[in-house]
Amino acid sequence: MHEMNPTYEPEAVEADWYERWEAAGVFRPEYRPDGEPFAVVIPPPNVTGVLHMGHGLNHTIHDVVIRRKRMQGYAALWLPGTDHAGIATQNVVERELANEGLTRHDLGREAFVEQVWEWRRKYGARITSQIRRMGSSCDWTRERFTMDEGLSVAVREVFVTLYEEGLVYRGNRIINWCPRCETALSDIEVEHVEELGTLTHIRYPLTDGSGEIVVATTRPETMLGDTGVAVHPDDERYRHMIGRTVTLPLVGREIPIVADDWADPEFGSGAVKVTPAHDANDFEVGQRHGLEPVVVLDTRGVVNENGGRFAGLDRFEARTAIQQALEKEGFLVKVEDHRHSVGRCYRCDSVVEPYLSDQWFVAVTDLARPAIDAVKDDENVFIPKRWENTYFHWMENLRDWTISRQIWWGHRIPAWYCPDGHITVSRIDPTSCATCASPTIAQDPDVLDTWFSSALFPFSTLGWPEQTADLARYYPNAVLITGFDIIFFWVARMMKMGIHFMGEVPFRQTIIHGLVRDANGEKMSKSKGNTIDPIDVANEYGADPLRLALIQAANPGQDVPLDMEWVAGARRFGNKLWNATRFALRHVEPGSVPADGGYPEDPGPVDAWILQRLGEVAADFDTLCDEYRFSDAFGRLYSFAWSEVFDWYLEMAKTMLDQSSSANATRQTLGVVIRDLLKLFHPAMPYLTEELWQHVVGDGLIAGADWPVVPRVDGPDGMGDIQDLIAGIRRFRAEQGISPRQPLTLKVAPAVDGWAADVITKLGAADLSAIDTAPESGHTRIVAGSLQGFIALDGVIDLEAERSRIDKAIMSAEQDLLKVERKLANAAFMDKAPDDIVAKERSKQAEFEGLLAKLREQRNTL
RNA sequence: GGGCCCUUAGCUCAGGGGGAGAGCGCUUCCCUGACACGGAAGAGGUCGUUGGUUCAAAUCCAACAGGGCCCACCA
Numbered sequence: 052m053h054e055m056n057p058t059y060e061p062e063a064v065e066a067d068w069y070e071r072w073e074a075a076g077v078f079r080p081e082y083r084p085d086g087e088p089f090a091v092v093i094p095p096p097n098v099t100g101v102l103h104m105g106h107g108l109n110h111t112i113h114d115v116v117i118r119r120k121r122m123q124g125y126a127a128l129w130l131p132g133t134d135h136a137g138i139a140t141q142n143v144v145e146r147e148l149a150n151e152g153l154t155r156h157d158l159g160r161e162a163f164v165e166q167v168w169e170w171r172r173k174y175g176a177r178i179t180s181q182i183r184r185m186g187s188s189c190d191w192t193r194e195r196f197t198m199d200e201g202l203s204v205a206v207r208e209v210f211v212t213l214y215e216e217g218l219v220y221r222g223n224r225i226i227n228w229c230p231r232c233e234t235a236l237s238d239i240e241v242e243h244v245e246e247l248g249t250l251t252h253i254r255y256p257l258t259d260g261s262g263e264i265v266v267a268t269t270r271p272e273t274m275l276g277d278t279g280v281a282v283h284p285d286d287e288r289y290r291h292m293i294g295r296t297v298t299l300p301l302v303g304r305e306i307p308i309v310a311d312d313w314a315d316p317e318f319g320s321g322a323v324k325v326t327p328a329h330d331a332n333d334f335e336v337g338q339r340h341g342l343e344p345v346v347v348l349d350t351r352g353v354v355n356e357n358g359g360r361f362a363g364l365d366r367f368e369a370r371t372a373i374q375q376a377l378e379k380e381g382f383l384v385k386v387e388d389h390r391h392s393v394g395r396c397y398r399c400d401s402v403v404e405p406y407l408s409d410q411w412f413v414a415v416t417d418l419a420r421p422a423i424d425a426v427k428d429d430e431n432v433f434i435p436k437r438w439e440n441t442y443f444h445w446m447e448n449l450r451d452w453t454i455s456r457q458i459w460w461g462h463r464i465p466a467w468y469c470p471d472g473h474i475t476v477s478r479i480d481p482t483s484c485a486t487c488a489s490p491t492i493a494q495d496p497d498v499l500d501t502w503f504s505s506a507l508f509p510f511s512t513l514g515w516p517e518q519t520a521d522l523a524r525y526y527p528n529a530v531l532i533t534g535f536d537i538i539f540f541w542v543a544r545m546m547k548m549g550i551h552f553m554g555e556v557p558f559r560q561t562i563i564h565g566l567v568r569d570a571n572g573e574k575m576s577k578s579k580g581n582t583i584d585p586i587d588v589a590n591e592y593g594a595d596p597l598r599l600a601l602i603q604a605a606n607p608g609q610d611v612p613l614d615m616e617w618v619a620g621a622r623r624f625g626n627k628l629w630n631a632t633r634f635a636l637r638h639v640e641p642g643s644v645p646a647d648g649g650y651p652e653d654p655g656p657v658d659a660w661i662l663q664r665l666g667e668v669a670a671d672f673d674t675l676c677d678e679y680r681f682s683d684a685f686g687r688l689y690s691f692a693w694s695e696v697f698d699w700y701l702e703m704a705k706t707m708l709d710q711s712s713s714a715n716a717t718r719q720t721l722g723v724v725i726r727d728l729l730k731l732f733h734p735a736m737p738y739l740t741e742e743l744w745q746h747v748v749g750d751g752l753i754a755g756a757d758w759p760v761v762p763r764v765d766g767p768d769g770m771g772d773i774q775d776l777i778a779g780i781r782r783f784r785a786e787q788g789i790s791p792r793q794p795l796t797l798k799v800a801p802a803v804d805g806w807a808a809d810v811i812t813k814l815g816a817a818d819l820s821a822i823d824t825a826p827e828s829g830h831t832r833i834v835a836g837s838l839q840g841f842i843a844l845d846g847v848i849d850l851e852a853e854r855s856r857i858d859k860a861i862m863s864a865e866q867d868l869l870k871v872e873r874k875l876a877n878a879a880f881m882d883k884a885p886d887d888i889v890a891k892e893r894s895k896q897a898e899f900e901g902l903l904a905k906l907r908e909q910r911n912t913l
Numbered sequence: 914g915g916g917c918c919c920u921u922a923g924c925u926c927a928g929g930g931g932g933a934g935a936g937c938g939c940u941u942c943c944c945u946g947a948c949a950c951g952g953a954a955g956a957g958g959u960c961g962u963u964g965g966u967u968c969a970a971a972u973c974c975a976a977c978a979g980g981g982c983c984c985a986c987c988a
Binding site: 055057058059225243245250266267268269270281313314315318319322323324325326330331332333335389390391392405437438440441444445448450535539570571572574603604606608609610612614616617619620622623624625626627629630631632633634635636637682683686689690697698701702705778781782784785786788790791792816867870871874877878879880881882883884885888891892895 | 915916917918924925926927931932935936937938941942943945946947948950951952953954955967968969981982983984985986987988
């Protein structure tokens with residue numbers, strides 16, 4: 052084995068292990084042919100996208116889960132894939148075209164779609180190579196894409212089946228329309244933001260000239276499409292007007308005043324204009340009263356020919372123009388500020404229009420019921436559980452899902468129309484109308500919502516609708532790991548589709564993680580400019596340090612603040628682990644540590660102590676990981692490694708290695724402890740641990756190694772007291788300003804010898820002699836539990852400083868004692884507190900009294 | 914309008930009825946045989962406020978204050 056560099060260099064370590072792992076087939080579940088299946092699918096990122104820190108966190112959690120399961124012997128499958136991301140991808144390519152002064156319409160549908168495929172060929176590998184760079188152990192032989200042939204078959208099968216079941220239908224409804232993207236959106240693709248707008252009060256004169264009615268609206272431009280005015284049937288102010296008509300200002304249309312409960316007498320004037328084509332509520336009011344919808348905006352949000360003299364104006368220009376015209380013609384009562392929420396497109400941030408159009412829908416209520424029950428029955432469990440409430444609330448209040456999109460990039464809707472308007476929905480492309488056999492049929496131009504295909508991901512990626520071996524083995528998936536932001540978009544829909552088509556939940560547990568925030572706790576966003584590129588971080592600090600920094604903050608449901616300082620800290624840990632290994636390799640023959648087992652038969656006390664601790668910590672770590680409490684799990688492991696193994700055990704081992712009687716057991720212990728630390732850290736820091744594994748074990752790959760099984764070992768009693776005594780000596784030194792080089796003369800009572808004496812001598816830098824009782828004078832006392840150390844003061848001490856040190860100790864002991872005594876003097880406490888608590892207080896009392904007595908005695912001798 | 918979460922050391926956060934914790938930052942000392950990307954020691958907190966339950970509250974309950982998030986057909 053070559054000499055190791057004294058410094059951990061992530062860029063060197065992370066260079067080529069990924070290819071080795073892949074070549075060895077470690078990432079395939081077949082690597083553990085007899086293992087129980089444990090499958091998880093990636094939340095498929097946009098095929099033309101780039102990795103952001105949210106992926107960084109999500110993938111780190113995935114990889115920690117999957118690597119640990121693999122080491123535990125499961126047939127672990129992390130199935131990777133990408134999403135065609137309809138609107139998002141189309142927007143990107145359209146923007147590119149716009150740079151050349153072109154629109155998609157200049158190219159035509161076929162050429163445009165080909166252009167997007169070209170884009171995908173060009174950039175599709177970018178995000179997957181970034182996923183690899185982060186060390187994610189995906190099975191790339193099973194990689195899928197939502198538009199690949201197999202998944203497209205699945206999409207079509209689902210659509211047609213749901214249509215046949217009456218759960219997919221076509222309807223003319225008010226939907227959300229983005230005038231920028233020129234497509235329908237589902238309800239959850241609209242983001243509502245509270246904004247300051249205006250409430251315009253308009254005078255609508257009664258046609259018979261007998262008066263007027265005032266309506267209030269936030270969107271005066273839609274008055275062009277008004278076909279009625281509604282008032283509440285019980286509203287005394289307007290009762291006499293019901294059934295009469297008003298003449299619509301600027302337009303001249305005569306429209307009726309109707310009575311409808313929807314009108315809220317408390318709001319505005321209590322009378323509401325009814326625009327059935329441009330407001331969902333108004334549409335319903337219109338239906339109840341036979342008011343015709345008049346569409347006044349086109350697909351780009353520009354006033355159409357129904358807008359008379361305002362035709363051709365953009366909707367916002369029209370708003371201003373109409374307000375001015377109303378004022379000029381005396382119809383404007385007032386305009387007041389009004390806070391209300393405005394819906395915006397989640398892809399382009401444009402203000403969304405409620406828009407009447409023909410669209411395809413999924414009737415979701417029947418699909419939702421079993422998906423709700425499955426979670427109620429714990430067939431699927433959310434972690435943290437509180438997210439189930441969010442899921443239930445949403446699932447119980449669903450409106451039908453608008454699935455058609457008026458874009459070109461996506462799964463084309465498998466519906467054809469003949470000139471008579473018959474609809475033919477088919478698994479294979481038809482050549483004639485299924486109803487009238489007309490050979491003149493045209494396919495619906497629309498495509499499906501991207502989320503329609505991702506809803507099928509847990510089974511479509513396994514080969515469905517074919518009954519493949521993978522489908523049988525890996526469905527349901529074990530878990531799904533994702534952020535709360537896509538519970539509605541993705542999780543809920545996978546539950547619905549999975550149960551409907553597979554008869555079983557798609558995954559047993561839903562692990563919800565938080566958002567990555569910046570060092571100040573701010574949400575990362577491009578507009579704020581506080582985003583951090585995970586690949587940049589990996590290149591500067593290493594992928595392993597980034598992964599460790601992320602996982603160390605990743606408890607279920609909790610946001611993860613990320614500061615480059617934390618990443619630098621994680622790299623320092625890597626350096627520490629690197630050097631601890633280097634130290635071990637000075638005493639352990641490189642490549643000599645077995646991949647498993649190899650624990651010493653007869654460990655010395657110091658070795659037994661660290662082995663016991665290793666076993667305890669490994670057990671805790673496993674429990675916490677099984678609960679997905681990675682922050683706690685890695686926090687525990689990290690502090691064990693650093694504060695116990697590196698700071699104490701390695702230092703003590705130096706002593707034990709010097710002695711022929713203990714050297715062999717310590718060498719062996721050193722080797723297995725370092726090896727097991729590498730294994731335990733491997734899921735978080737795969738590259739570094741793999742590199743070190745090659746030096747320590749030198750056989751196979753740690754990525755394919757078995758998870759540690761640490762035997763039960765009983766450590767020696769009193770290790771804590773010894774550590775406290777050493778710390779006390781060091782504190783005495785620090786407080787007295789005594790150089791660490793200056794040896795102190797120390798007596799210890801009760802007498803210690805053997806390994807304990809050796810360790811105290813070495814780590815306390817003291818010449819130690821054992822005694823049975825306290826020396827008469829000339830010494831100061833360090834109390835460490837049942838141990839007392841007496842340091843000879845001759846010529847080493849500043850008396851004043853020592854008095855003040857002891858005074859401080861006395862004061863603190865007095866306060867502790869007082870607290871305990873008060874408790875024990877409290878009759879209610881003695882009466883009602885459980886016995887073990889009382890006993891504990893008593894022993895504390897004795898402890899503090901003893902300590903105080905020793906300290907006072909010592910103070911008197913100074 | 915409905916719901917959820919948070920408030921503990923300068924910062925970011927653990928903890929969760931019975932002696933206030935970690936990391937980073939800060940101060941002092943030390944290049945001691947792997948590591949100065951290191952070691953040793955230390956300073957720093959009436960656990961948001963007010964009530965209540967309890968022998969005992971940072972921890973449970975209520976109200977309030979501040980902060981964040983989600984949902985809703987808020988003309």
